Amino acid sequence: MKKRKAVLAVLLTAGMLTGCLGNGGSSTLNSESSRIFVTQEGTLQTATVESYAQQDYYNGDELKSFLEDAVSQYNGANGQNQVTLDSCTLDKGTAKMVFHYASAEALIGFTTQYEDKANLVESIEVNKLSEVYSQSQSEKVTFIKASDGKKADEKAVSKKGASQAVVVTSANPVTIQTQGKILLVSDNVVIKDSHTVQTTKGKSYIIFK
Known part of the structure; x- marks a missing residue:
């Protein structure tokens, strides 16, 4: 036993x-x-x-x-x-x-x-994008559109303020799945499918519906 x-x-x-x-x-x-x-x-x-x-x-x-x-x-x-x-x-x-x-x-x-x-993970926070947008700007985060993998301009990101934002910090890669479809991610995040990403070391942003 x-x-x-x-x-x-x-x-x-x-x-x-x-x-x-x-x-x-x-x-x-x-x-x-x-x-x-x-x-x-x-x-x-x-x-x-x-x-x-x-x-x-x-x-x-x-x-x-x-x-x-x-x-x-x-x-x-x-x-x-x-x-x-x-x-x-x-x-x-x-x-x-x-x-x-x-x-x-x-x-x-x-x-x-x-x-x-x-x-x-070292930290994980779920908020509206509007609540963390200024933080992402001060950190000079580059957002990528999940739809086509291209860089999103600041105006397009700011319009997603009502969307949910996951902000996670980890020392190692972590897989995160969201209930809503993923809209944007910071450029250090690997998109696996429309609901799933893998983070890398450090702070990552995942924006979803």
Whole structure:
């Protein structure tokens, strides 16, 4: 039992799979690969996906119990319902875990404490573009149009003020999926599909409907 629990712990602390990203994109969370999902209301989820070779060591009930205990301990120390385990599955050598967060601080705190390396960020903020536009200007951010990959002029960007903006800082690449279609990204972001991007080291901006 101790050996199994030790291996279960590795699932959350090991590097997670990036996996394959879809071509068209989706407005619902794609849990086929690790990512942060941002809804149009600004709520946050993470999908953590990991492969395992030694299938005999893994048991779905034990994994769920382990993760629920991790969530309970985090909430006990940081406030109730900060983190919720939405789902947990083991199937054909792949473990998939989906968590929901009450705030950006909860996401950062939980992924940091349990070393979810695929979704580990230093900061993440969801606001209207109008709220962060002056900040992006002072940082001399260059925005790229998701529709054609070309540079967006300042006038075109300012007209998107009512759109949602995700501002994320990370030390390593992170996959982010948005519920609404992506409109603009800072020029250090790689567009994977109409709802999905991969950030690079440093601060990134993702603007979506």
